[in-house]
Amino acid sequence: xxxxxxxxxxxxxxxxxxxxxxxxxxxxxxxxxxxxxxxxxxxxxxxxxxxxxxxxxxxxxxxxxxxxxxxxxxxxxxxxxxxxxxxxxxxxxxxxxxxxxxxxxxxxxxxxxxxxxxxxxxxxxxx
Numbered sequence: 708x709x710x711x712x713x714x715x716x717x718x719x720x721x722x723x724x725x726x727x728x729x730x731x732x733x734x735x736x737x738x739x740x741x742x743x744x745x746x747x748x749x750x751x752x753x754x755x756x757x758x759x760x761x762x763x764x765x766x767x768x769x770x771x772x773x774x775x776x777x778x779x780x781x782x783x784x785x786x787x788x789x790x791x792x793x794x795x796x797x798x799x800x801x802x803x804x805x806x807x808x809x810x811x812x813x814x815x816x817x818x819x820x821x822x823x824x825x826x827x828x829x830x831x832x833x834x
């Protein structure tokens with residue numbers, strides 16, 4: 708059993724860097740750092756009670772796993788508790804997706820639930 712566990716560790720280390728986007732709760736410090744580094748960024752404004760957000764989540768998960776988006780940093784903004792962020796970004800509704808490449812906003816969509824529409828927004832993060 709130890710040999711099997713060791714083999715998994717070696718395989719994981721040999722696989723190299725992650726091939727999927729990184730997702731994290733929004734903080735101003737992390738967002739500013741990602742912008743300063745010129746990273747592709749997606750801000751997803753979501754709420755646990757939002758049916759549109761629930762439709763977006765599996766589509767976003769699928770697209771974030773695409774190696775094309777491996778450098779993408781996804782920040783989740785809670786619609787109910789992060790009102791200061793909503794005001795700063797000019798967001799009025801949950802289910803809003805905002806694409807940035809570094810500090811530059813490249814695209815914005817609210818209520819998109821088709822894979823093609825969401826992919827279009829993510830594509831804009833690539834610069």
